Amino acid sequence: MTRFRCAIHIVPRRGILDPQGKAVADALHSLGFGAVGDVRVGRYVVVDTDAASADAARASVTAMCEKLLANPVTEDFEIASVEQA
Amino acid sequence: MTRFRCAIHIVPRRGILDPQGKAVADALHSLGFGAVGDVRVGRYVVVDTDAASADAARASVTAMCEKLLANPVTEDFEIASVEQA
Numbered sequence: 001m002t003r004f005r006c007a008i009h010i011v012p013r014r015g016i017l018d019p020q021g022k023a024v025a026d027a028l029h030s031l032g033f034g035a036v037g038d039v040r041v042g043r044y045v046v047v048d049t050d051a052a053s054a055d056a057a058r059a060s061v062t063a064m065c066e067k068l069l070a071n072p073v074t075e076d077f078e079i080a081s082v083e084q085a
Numbered sequence: 086m087t088r089f090r091c092a093i094h095i096v097p098r099r100g101i102l103d104p105q106g107k108a109v110a111d112a113l114h115s116l117g118f119g120a121v122g123d124v125r126v127g128r129y130v131v132v133d134t135d136a137a138s139a140d141a142a143r144a145s146v147t148a149m150c151e152k153l154l155a156n157p158v159t160e161d162f163e164i165a166s167v168e169q170a
Contacts (some may be wrong), residue, residue: 003122009129024130027153033145037088037133044094044129045109048122060118068112080165 001050004057005085010070010077011042045069054082086135089142090170095155095162096127130154139167 012018018040025039051057058079070077097103103125110124132149136142143164155162
């Protein structure tokens with residue numbers, strides 16, 4: 001078993017309202033960042049897990065996203081990286 | 086001016102307690118993911134902004150992180166990517 005560090009991006013699904021992103025965009029405009037357009041705010045989760053291989057770690061983390069980390073109705077996730085820790 | 090899509094990772098600083106990450110790790114253990122070690126939960130922010138160049142977009146987003154997006158006492162940020170949108 002090897003320890004892998006897996007980074008996950010979880011973002012609001014395209015087309016679903018992102019009030020937190022809208023609030024951040026408005027705040028950036030107020031602070032003088034007038035060139036800012038759309039902002040989307042998601043979660044960045046880093047999971048350290050033991051697995052036999054990088055592929056096994058990726059499969060395990062995908063299952064974690066489907067079961068707990070991401071809301072399948074409103075969010076999309078992607079495994080950004082799987083690296084030996 | 087070109088539109089750039091900038092992705093930012095904002096994570097709790099190493100050594101600072103991350104109660105949300107601890108809660109997620111405990112929940113994953115309860116769900117049968119016993120191989121999971123440390124979990125850290127941060128934010129993933131995607132900002133679309135107009136800038137003259139990729140370097141200018143990166144500088145602008147760094148200023149946004151310092152002024153609004155990241156808490157300088159408890160969080161670290163990194164610009165994960167700057168791509169033409």
